[in-house]
Amino acid sequence: MYRRHDKAFHQTMWAALRANGTWAGEVWNRRKNGEVFPELQTVSSVRNEAGKVTHYVAVFADLSEIRQAQQAAEHLSWRDALTGLANRALFLKRLEQTLGNAQREGRFTAVLLLNLDRFKNINEARGLAAGDALLKAVADSLGQILHADDVLARLDSDEFAVLLPRLELSLDGAGRAALIVAEKLRTALRETIETGGEAVHLDASIGVALFPASAQETASDELRQADTAMHQAKAEGGGRAVFFESGMGETVKARYELERELRHAIDNRQLRLYLQPQVDAAARQVGAEALVRWEHPERGLVLPGAFIPLAEASDLIVAVDRWMLSEVCRLLARLENEGQVLRIAVNVSPRHFSRPDFVDEVKRQLDASGANPSRLVLEVTEGLVIGDVADVVAKMTTLTTLGLHFSMDDFGTGYSSLSYLKRLPIHELKIDKSFIDDVPTNLNDVALVETILAVAHHLHLQVVAEGVENEAQAEFLKARGTVIYQGYLYGRPEPVEAWLARLHASTASA
Numbered sequence: 001m002y003r004r005h006d007k008a009f010h011q012t013m014w015a016a017l018r019a020n021g022t023w024a025g026e027v028w029n030r031r032k033n034g035e036v037f038p039e040l041q042t043v044s045s046v047r048n049e050a051g052k053v054t055h056y057v058a059v060f061a062d063l064s065e066i067r068q069a070q071q072a073a074e075h076l077s078w079r080d081a082l083t084g085l086a087n088r089a090l091f092l093k094r095l096e097q098t099l100g101n102a103q104r105e106g107r108f109t110a111v112l113l114l115n116l117d118r119f120k121n122i123n124e125a126r127g128l129a130a131g132d133a134l135l136k137a138v139a140d141s142l143g144q145i146l147h148a149d150d151v152l153a154r155l156d157s158d159e160f161a162v163l164l165p166r167l168e169l170s171l172d173g174a175g176r177a178a179l180i181v182a183e184k185l186r187t188a189l190r191e192t193i194e195t196g197g198e199a200v201h202l203d204a205s206i207g208v209a210l211f212p213a214s215a216q217e218t219a220s221d222e223l224r225q226a227d228t229a230m231h232q233a234k235a236e237g238g239g240r241a242v243f244f245e246s247g248m249g250e251t252v253k254a255r256y257e258l259e260r261e262l263r264h265a266i267d268n269r270q271l272r273l274y275l276q277p278q279v280d281a282a283a284r285q286v287g288a289e290a291l292v293r294w295e296h297p298e299r300g301l302v303l304p305g306a307f308i309p310l311a312e313a314s315d316l317i318v319a320v321d322r323w324m325l326s327e328v329c330r331l332l333a334r335l336e337n338e339g340q341v342l343r344i345a346v347n348v349s350p351r352h353f354s355r356p357d358f359v360d361e362v363k364r365q366l367d368a369s370g371a372n373p374s375r376l377v378l379e380v381t382e383g384l385v386i387g388d389v390a391d392v393v394a395k396m397t398t399l400t401t402l403g404l405h406f407s408m409d410d411f412g413t414g415y416s417s418l419s420y421l422k423r424l425p426i427h428e429l430k431i432d433k434s435f436i437d438d439v440p441t442n443l444n445d446v447a448l449v450e451t452i453l454a455v456a457h458h459l460h461l462q463v464v465a466e467g468v469e470n471e472a473q474a475e476f477l478k479a480r481g482t483v484i485y486q487g488y489l490y491g492r493p494e495p496v497e498a499w500l501a502r503l504h505a506s507t508a509s510a
């Protein structure tokens with residue numbers, strides 16, 4: 001017997017032989033060529049008439065073939081025979097592991113269930129063999145675009161599943177990751193897939209389940225959810241990805257799509273410059289605030305509330321702000337040429353302002369357009385000062401030296417601290433619409449507006465009151481000092497052409 005067995009092994013064997021007269025078990029043996037192989041050995045004791053053991057008979061059977069068959073069987077039970085991908089059992093096992101990790105770590109990921117659109121037709125038209133070849137080709141091209149540790153499985157005839165094992169910090173992040181993968185999968189299918197000398201273009205319905213939503217969910221729950229969503233995608237006409245449970249997934253998806261479209265909006269000239277008049281106590285226009293609009297080919301005119309917060313979550317806001325700044329500079333140059341003495345205020349988001357090249361960019365835009373810097377107002381928010389105050393002051397000072405002014409937007413809504421305010425070279429406070437809304441009826445707001453006016457007076461700052469909609473609000477402000485008025489009472493934001501036309505009409509009549 002080959003020396004892979006220890007003393008205990010032999011003791012057990014002899015004990016069995018003495019007790020039962022027979023022993024069977026697996027032993028290792030070595031072939032003449034040196035190869036070690038597993039062997040099934042049966043040892044029986046042979047006794048004489050007196051009942052005394054005279055010798056032992058051992059029967060050996062080579063187990064390697066059985067082993068190979070066993071491994072093949074195991075492979076079969078974890079693998080899809082046609083494509084060699086993971087099968088449902090293996091997929092569920094991996095999903096279970098990932099789900100467990102996600103629940104433990106409080107992180108998130110997704111499972112995608114993909115069903116080919118119109119595969120049945122192809123199968124019926126070209127025959128089963130062609131269908132099988134196509135499924136193999138699909139498995140190959142899907143496999144190529146996935147990350148090495150993503151799990152791709154074939155669950156059913158034309159149904160594939162993808163598990164993303166890398167965990168994200170937020171449900172949002174998991175949703176994004178899933179959408180990116182869903183898009184890649186669909187792109188791979190839409191590209192030419194060659195099979196049997198024929199080119200096929202496919203598409204798929206994809207159901208996405210983000211998880212974990214709870215600590216009780218099981219792997220088959222996730223798969224069922226993805227399946228429900230996939231059927232929803234089919235019902236909507238196929239060629240799309242749908243999230244299970246519209247509540248969480250669909251908002252992520254809508255935001256993701258909007259963000260992607262917004263990236264192209266600037267290149268596709270879909271952003272519009274709108275202007276809203278700012279007037280003095282005699283209702284004479286002294287300037288305007290520049291407000292962005294997005295003219296979306298399908299959605300129509302999109303208001304900033306629907307895309308600025310989204311843009312602010314990424315560097316997209318910088319592109320939007322830059323576009324607005326250059327449009328405003330061009331407008332200012334035009335007004336200057338026409339002899340109009342008006343100021344234009346433009347919103348600058350903190351992310352844009354904090355760019356190291358912000359000052360240079362403003363200078364460049366002013367130079368390129370020939371705009372008069374003293375007519376440009378940059379509206380900034382208190383959010384700016386969370387960062388490096390010294391840097392903020394330095395940038396503002398440089399720009400103020402050029403002649404332009406800073407206005408503190410949404411004043412009073414943040415953590416306005418007077419000490420901060422004193423350090424910043426600003427020129428103006430904008431009282432937020434939310435405070436103006438309920439004056440003069442709400443006494444709290446009355447007190448707040450009065451305080452802001454007092455602060456402004458104390459710091460020698462100009463004041464703009466935003467969102468003035470009725471005479472009562474206007475009268476209230478008029479009685480308390482000199483302010484600039486902005487609101488529907490004087491004019492709504494309108495496209496730059498319309499705003500210019502109105503301006504020209506009023507200067508002609510004056």
Ligand code: C2E
Binds near residue numbers: 290292321409
């Ligand atoms: P904001 O800077 O506080 O702008 C004032 C908002 O109040 C504008 O909304 C304006 O249309 C609205 N408004 C003014 N007067 C009245 C009124 O009397 N009644 C009512 N109901 N509303 C009034 P809008 O244009 O939808 O802009 C919303 C916000 O989007 C802006 O608030 C600003 O924070 C942001 N935003 C707009 N354009 C830009 C931009 O070019 N860049 C950046 N970073 N943000 C922008």
Ligand code: CA
Binds near residue numbers: 289347379409
């Ligand atoms: Ca503003």
Ligand code: CA
Binds near residue numbers: 410
């Ligand atoms: Ca505001």
